[in-house]
Amino acid sequence: MPTGLQTNVSPIPVVLTLAERELVRFFRQRNRVVGALVQPLMFWVLFSLGLRSNGLGPAFFFPGTIAMILLFTAIFATISIIEDRREGFLQSVLVAPAPRWAMVFGKILGGATIAMLQALLFLVLGWLTLELKSSVTEVLMAVMLMAVISVALTSLGFFIAWRMESTQGFHAIMSVFLFPMWLLSGSLFPDEPGSWLTLLSRFNPLTYGVAGLRHYLRFSDSGLSVDALPSLAVCWMVTVAFAVIMFVLAWRIADTRTTGDLL
Amino acid sequence: MPAEPAIVVSDVTHRYGERVAVDQLSLTINEGEIFVFLGPNGSGKTTLFRLLSTLIPMQAGEVTVLGHKLHGETSVVRSRIGVVFQAASLDKKLTVAENLAHQGRLYGLRPPALGERSEALLATLGLTDRRNELVETLSGGMRRRVELAKGMLHEPDLLLLDEPSTGLDPGARFDLWDYLQTLKSQGVTIVLTTHMLEEAEKADRIAIMDQGKLAALDTPAALQASVGGDSITIQTDRPDILSQGIRDRFQCEPTLLDGTVRLEQPDGHQWISRLVEAFPEEIQAITLGRPTLEDVFIARTGHRYWNGEE
Numbered sequence: 001m002p003t004g005l006q007t008n009v010s011p012i013p014v015v016l017t018l019a020e021r022e023l024v025r026f027f028r029q030r031n032r033v034v035g036a037l038v039q040p041l042m043f044w045v046l047f048s049l050g051l052r053s054n055g056l057g058p059a060f061f062f063p064g065t066i067a068m069i070l071l072f073t074a075i076f077a078t079i080s081i082i083e084d085r086r087e088g089f090l091q092s093v094l095v096a097p098a099p100r101w102a103m104v105f106g107k108i109l110g111g112a113t114i115a116m117l118q119a120l121l122f123l124v125l126g127w128l129t130l131e132l133k134s135s136v137t138e139v140l141m142a143v144m145l146m147a148v149i150s151v152a153l154t155s156l157g158f159f160i161a162w163r164m165e166s167t168q169g170f171h172a173i174m175s176v177f178l179f180p181m182w183l184l185s186g187s188l189f190p191d192e193p194g195s196w197l198t199l200l201s202r203f204n205p206l207t208y209g210v211a212g213l214r215h216y217l218r219f220s221d222s223g224l225s226v227d228a229l230p231s232l233a234v235c236w237m238v239t240v241a242f243a244v245i246m247f248v249l250a251w252r253i254a255d256t257r258t259t260g261d262l263l
Numbered sequence: 264m265p266a267e268p269a270i271v272v273s274d275v276t277h278r279y280g281e282r283v284a285v286d287q288l289s290l291t292i293n294e295g296e297i298f299v300f301l302g303p304n305g306s307g308k309t310t311l312f313r314l315l316s317t318l319i320p321m322q323a324g325e326v327t328v329l330g331h332k333l334h335g336e337t338s339v340v341r342s343r344i345g346v347v348f349q350a351a352s353l354d355k356k357l358t359v360a361e362n363l364a365h366q367g368r369l370y371g372l373r374p375p376a377l378g379e380r381s382e383a384l385l386a387t388l389g390l391t392d393r394r395n396e397l398v399e400t401l402s403g404g405m406r407r408r409v410e411l412a413k414g415m416l417h418e419p420d421l422l423l424l425d426e427p428s429t430g431l432d433p434g435a436r437f438d439l440w441d442y443l444q445t446l447k448s449q450g451v452t453i454v455l456t457t458h459m460l461e462e463a464e465k466a467d468r469i470a471i472m473d474q475g476k477l478a479a480l481d482t483p484a485a486l487q488a489s490v491g492g493d494s495i496t497i498q499t500d501r502p503d504i505l506s507q508g509i510r511d512r513f514q515c516e517p518t519l520l521d522g523t524v525r526l527e528q529p530d531g532h533q534w535i536s537r538l539v540e541a542f543p544e545e546i547q548a549i550t551l552g553r554p555t556l557e558d559v560f561i562a563r564t565g566h567r568y569w570n571g572e573e
Contacts, residue, residue, distance in 0.1 A: 016368075025357070
């Protein structure tokens with residue numbers, strides 16, 4: 001690959017400038033801001049009301065809704081790479097002398113930041129409406145874990161979107177891969193030791209992110225014991241590994257060309 | 264003093280699957296000249312542009328840009344060339360100034376140099392009062408100017424432009440060439456592709472591309488002179504009969520193209536009267552012209568310029 005040779009362009013400003021661009025674009029598109037907030041909120045309220053008879057309330061669905069916000073915002077933020085390619089912006093980034101990993105990380109950091117902003121807003125909402133028993137340290141650790149999850153998911157979005165020619169193609173991936181990924185992350189169904197659903201969820205890296213959040217965000221009426229969940233150490237290891245692997249994959253794939261470059 | 268080569272292309276071939284887009288091409292572009300790749304769509308000039316701009320990787324052959332190998336020293340090449348793509352590369356949701364700021368940082372520019380350079384370019388290109396407008400609100404001509412500013416922001420020694428006049432009105436096209444001439448006077452080498460014959464005439468040298476190969480390479484004047492004399496075009500109902508008649512009577516070799524008969528001869532004005540007197544029934548219209556680049560293209564490739572369209 002013709003990248004990788006020494007260049008006098010320092011990577012940090014490149015990362016920051018591309019991340020900043022994502023944020024500016026996001027906030028200039030009002031409908032994206034509103035959509036990103038309203039949809040998870042609606043899911044949260046509806047699931048909590050609808051499944052109340054099963055003893056699952058807003059506290060149970062809270063960590064899963066955070067995972068949903070991170071997943072959907074992160075991924076929608078990175079599929080803008082398809083737009084970048086179609087609108088031509090990407091080609092001028094690709095011929096710049098900046099290191100390729102910095103370009104990829106800038107895009108991912110931007111998407112992850114948007115996801116984090118929304119998740120934090122939701123976290124505040126939870127703190128205001130539910131009885132949160134966690135210590136300040138636990139909340140801060142939860143926020144850090146959320147940050148790692150966002151990087152993992154944005155990288156995943158980047159990896160999927162890089163070779164796509166249109167956003168339409170993305171919807172198929174969304175319904176057959178990303179949505180099930182969320183469903184099988186312990187966000188919606190509580191753990192039942194021995195059930196195949198729970199077993200399956202253990203192969204899903206997002207499960208460990210959601211479980212980690214359940215450990216940290218303790219509510220008085222979550223209706224769920226965290227004892228059966230993977231331990232915090234395992235949650236952190238899997239989530240960090242998920243983020244690192246997805247980022248490396250995103251970086252690798254960005255070194256390959258697609259016909260879309262040839263607009 | 265002989266000019267240093269800005270770009271040396273040696274034996275470059277590029278394929279898309281089975282199709283050969285650039286075929287064993289070799290040529291040299293001098294420093295400080297305005298060099299045009301002229302050819303119809305599908306002639307390989309855009310592929311060559313993508314190779315030179317480092318957008319696509321080399322497959323075979325070797326290219327040196329400003330003394331650096333395109334393959335192997337890509338980063339150095341990238342930092343020394345400016346690229347203006349045919350398709351817009353601006354972020355429409357950002358303002359003119361924001362677009363330039365991002366571009367500058369991708370090329371390692373920092374404040375305050377970035378701001379100064381950006382302001383200077385906006386002033387030169389008449390964009391200062393548009394600096395805070397969103398790109399999506401600008402006209403096509405304005406956008407092209409922002410693209411130019413983007414390409415020149417890091418003060419490259421070489422500017423590559425792909426079909427820069429496409430979609431521009433004559434006024435904007437004039438401004439573009441005015442700016443390119445200014446850059447040339449500052450020592451910047453300018454390499455552009457075009458399918459517009461009249462645009463190519465403004466270059467210092469022209470490479471005529473046809474089916475991935477170099478059909479001709481010279482100054483516009485030398486290329487036109489190489490065709491020899493004037494060009495005479497005759498409209499007729501029966502081109503075969505007429506061209507045979509001309510061949511028999513005047514012992515010269517007319518060419519047939521799309522139902523017209525063409526002749527290249529010195530002293531064209533004398534030929535007009537000779538031909539009209541000899542074939543009063545056959546000739547519907549006859550025109551005399553100086554050889555154009557289209558005549559050069561026809562003479563070198565044996566087919567009409569626009570036939571190469573895909």
